[in-house]
Amino acid sequence: MIVRGHETLLVQGITGKQGTFWTERMLEYGTKVIGGVNPQKAGTTHCGVPVFASAQAAAKATRVDAAVMFVPPLGAKEAALDAIAAGIGKLCVLTEHIPAQDVMEILAVAKAAGTRILGPNTAGQVTTGECFVGIIPAFNDNIFRKGRVGVVSRSGSLGTLICLNLVQAGYGESVFIGIGGDPVLGTTMQEALMEVDADLNSDAAILVGEIGGTAEEDAAEYASGMTKPVIAFVAGGSAPPGKKMGHAGAIVLGDRGTYRSKRRALEAAGVVVLDMPSELGAALQDKLGPPTP
Amino acid sequence: MDFEEHAAKPLLAAAGIRTPKGRLALSAADAALAATELGVRAVVKAQVATGKRGKAGGIKVVASATEATAAAERILGLEIGGYPVQRLLVEEAADIAREFYAAVMNDATSKGPLLLFSTAGGMDIEEVFATRPETVRRQPIDIRAGLDARAAADILAGLDLDAGLRTRLGKILAALYRVYRTRDAELVEINPLALTRSGDLVALDCKFTLDDAAKGRQADIAKLGAPAPATALEQRGQEQGLYFIELDGDVGVLANGAGLTMTTMDAVRHYGGRAANFLEIGGQSYTKATAGLDLVLANPNVTSLVINFCGAFARTDVMAEGVVQAWKTLQPTLPVFFSIHGTGEKEAIALVRRELGFEPYDVMDDAVKAAVAAAKGATARGSRP
Numbered sequence: 001m002i003v004r005g006h007e008t009l010l011v012q013g014i015t016g017k018q019g020t021f022w023t024e025r026m027l028e029y030g031t032k033v034i035g036g037v038n039p040q041k042a043g044t045t046h047c048g049v050p051v052f053a054s055a056q057a058a059a060k061a062t063r064v065d066a067a068v069m070f071v072p073p074l075g076a077k078e079a080a081l082d083a084i085a086a087g088i089g090k091l092c093v094l095t096e097h098i099p100a101q102d103v104m105e106i107l108a109v110a111k112a113a114g115t116r117i118l119g120p121n122t123a124g125q126v127t128t129g130e131c132f133v134g135i136i137p138a139f140n141d142n143i144f145r146k147g148r149v150g151v152v153s154r155s156g157s158l159g160t161l162i163c164l165n166l167v168q169a170g171y172g173e174s175v176f177i178g179i180g181g182d183p184v185l186g187t188t189m190q191e192a193l194m195e196v197d198a199d200l201n202s203d204a205a206i207l208v209g210e211i212g213g214t215a216e217e218d219a220a221e222y223a224s225g226m227t228k229p230v231i232a233f234v235a236g237g238s239a240p241p242g243k244k245m246g247h248a249g250a251i252v253l254g255d256r257g258t259y260r261s262k263r264r265a266l267e268a269a270g271v272v273v274l275d276m277p278s279e280l281g282a283a284l285q286d287k288l289g290p291p292t293p
Numbered sequence: 294m295d296f297e298e299h300a301a302k303p304l305l306a307a308a309g310i311r312t313p314k315g316r317l318a319l320s321a322a323d324a325a326l327a328a329t330e331l332g333v334r335a336v337v338k339a340q341v342a343t344g345k346r347g348k349a350g351g352i353k354v355v356a357s358a359t360e361a362t363a364a365a366e367r368i369l370g371l372e373i374g375g376y377p378v379q380r381l382l383v384e385e386a387a388d389i390a391r392e393f394y395a396a397v398m399n400d401a402t403s404k405g406p407l408l409l410f411s412t413a414g415g416m417d418i419e420e421v422f423a424t425r426p427e428t429v430r431r432q433p434i435d436i437r438a439g440l441d442a443r444a445a446a447d448i449l450a451g452l453d454l455d456a457g458l459r460t461r462l463g464k465i466l467a468a469l470y471r472v473y474r475t476r477d478a479e480l481v482e483i484n485p486l487a488l489t490r491s492g493d494l495v496a497l498d499c500k501f502t503l504d505d506a507a508k509g510r511q512a513d514i515a516k517l518g519a520p521a522p523a524t525a526l527e528q529r530g531q532e533q534g535l536y537f538i539e540l541d542g543d544v545g546v547l548a549n550g551a552g553l554t555m556t557t558m559d560a561v562r563h564y565g566g567r568a569a570n571f572l573e574i575g576g577q578s579y580t581k582a583t584a585g586l587d588l589v590l591a592n593p594n595v596t597s598l599v600i601n602f603c604g605a606f607a608r609t610d611v612m613a614e615g616v617v618q619a620w621k622t623l624q625p626t627l628p629v630f631f632s633i634h635g636t637g638e639k640e641a642i643a644l645v646r647r648e649l650g651f652e653p654y655d656v657m658d659d660a661v662k663a664a665v666a667a668a669k670g671a672t673a674r675g676s677r678p
Contacts, residue, residue: 097506099477140635142635157552158550160604161553208552210551235559237559240540242374242375
């Protein structure tokens with residue numbers, strides 16, 4: 001799911017501390033935030049935009065292309081279903097610790113309604129130089145500079161490190177898609193990779209993966225048919241088996257989800273797999289040539 | 294959170310799935326008594342929340358109280374998958390004609406529930422999927438429609454089952470799906486689901502994993518889960534709300550976010566060292582630097598420390614402030630190597646420089662290399678002078 005600069009954004013949970021802080025940052029960056037949701041404060045103005053009672057009320061009043069949720073776990077399902085019922089086409093779910101079966105219900109309803117979901121448990125998405133959605137410092141030019149590399153990441157902190165290395169090497173991002181750290185996700189790594197592949201502003205893709213699940217293996221299958229170069233880093237090669245490494249999805253069970261399995265699948269698909277994030281610059285230079293100043 | 298068999302089976306029974314008669318025993322003498330109460334051939338089973346109990350010698354069929362005592366004594370001395378065996382389930386042994394496999398689980402690929410069934414139950418199911426696919430049904434379920442007995446029976450069409458058996462299995466699968474849905478399971482699995490010689494369908498084993506995020510609304514059963522084996526330090530971390538995993542190395546790791554923390558551990562290994570722990574203070578716990586540092590330093594094996602912050606949502610200046618406070622309180626003498634990037638980095642670097650006199654490294658790799666070298670006995674004191 002990619003939000004473009006011309007698209008309008010609704011912030012669910014806009015009046016909270018995080019909602020307020022990041023709405024201000026998104027507006028400064030150029031994101032077209034056109035309103036927020038808080039049933040208790042409907043009719044007021046916050047961060048310079050109107051507050052609505054619900055996403056459905058907002059969609060009646062104005063055009064809403066996308067929404068982002070600053071909503072706690074147990075209110076997440078209701079808020080997401082509200083956004084979907086409002087006919088909003090793109091929904092970014094930042095919330096961590098939503099029960100997985102709630103996520104599945106959200107995704108099933110969203111699919112039937114034609115709403116794309118990013119997350120849950122994601123930092124969000126950046127369309128560099130146009131807009132960002134979520135809790136990412138798109139405005140920090142050590143991390144995000146306009147360029148032609150699309151980055152897809154399961155992790156926010158590691159995605160940031162990769163972007164930092166990318167910018168230090170003289171390149172920049174076309175888009176950053178944080179798909180989230182949960183085991184069940186609205187946009188899989190493979191689906192995000194397909195979007196980078198289809199994106200006219202992206203010349204290459206970087207996959208930032210980690211142990212657990214089969215997202216990297218599935219993405220590798222798609223990458224094998226791509227002409228754009230794909231570079232990957234997979235975290236957790238040194239993690240012990242059977243332990244959840246912070247993210248609910250980052251766990252090796254038996255032979256599934258291992259570093260070895262992911263690396264093998266990616267390399268077999270022609271993806272360059274980095275040992276360390278610091279090797280990114282050299283790999284990009286090899287695939288794209290030297291950065292254009 | 295995983296459930297031991299004795300805690301998982303009542304969830305099946307409550308949904309109308311038959312389970313063997315039996316009870317928990319905490320000693321060999323009690324196990325013998327339990328076997329005698331049953332009055333028939335019994336099975337003594339180690340209660341640990343991990344697989345491959347049979348292969349590890351944790352399951353034994355016994356025909357007398359004497360045999361039950363001997364089996365229980367042996368099994369209670371075992372450690373299986375890192376879990377010491379402290380409890381036994383003593384159940385009546387089934388007279389098995391056929392064994393099936395049935396499970397419902399969360400599936401990332403279909404983004405919904407997945408039903409798995411095989412007519413070749415009782416063995417390592419991953420091997421069955423690989424070698425005998427003709428015995429397997431793998432069906433994503435539409436979570437909005439759910440799964441009724443008739444639809445479940447239809448899924449089994451084409452397998453080596455007569456119509457009557459298929460109908461009965463359909464009912465059991467629908468009940469299993471109900472357990473999965475009403476109890477927020479990540480996985481609920483019956484292996485084997487036995488057809489006895491007298492024609493009954495009985496769940497001889499059950500694996501149940503509760504979604505940790507749903508503990509709040511499953512409070513009545515959440516306390517029945519088996520905590521993963523934890524070291525004293527790991528328990529201390531849990532009490533402080535920090536997710537800490539103790540490893541066998543000597544380079545302490547403090548980083549923010551799960552992905553970056555794993556990467557820091559990977560870097561330690563890549564540059565020839567061994568990480569002493571996993572500990573992330575990112576996400577909602579990024580203000581817990583003090584408690585986190587305290588925990589990392591409490592591990593006596595730690596001889597050097599790498600602190601790696603890469604701030605996006607988490608602010609490195611807030612985390613650095615926590616570290617500085619903790620450093621002044623704990624006054625550790627071991628060498629520490631910082632790498633700080635991202636949101637708040639200017640303030641964070643200045644703070645570490647001013648308050649602790651350490652100079653953070655420009656590149657993560659260099660900080661890690663220095664920490665590894667220090668752990669190996671190099672005389673470096675602290676971050677780059």
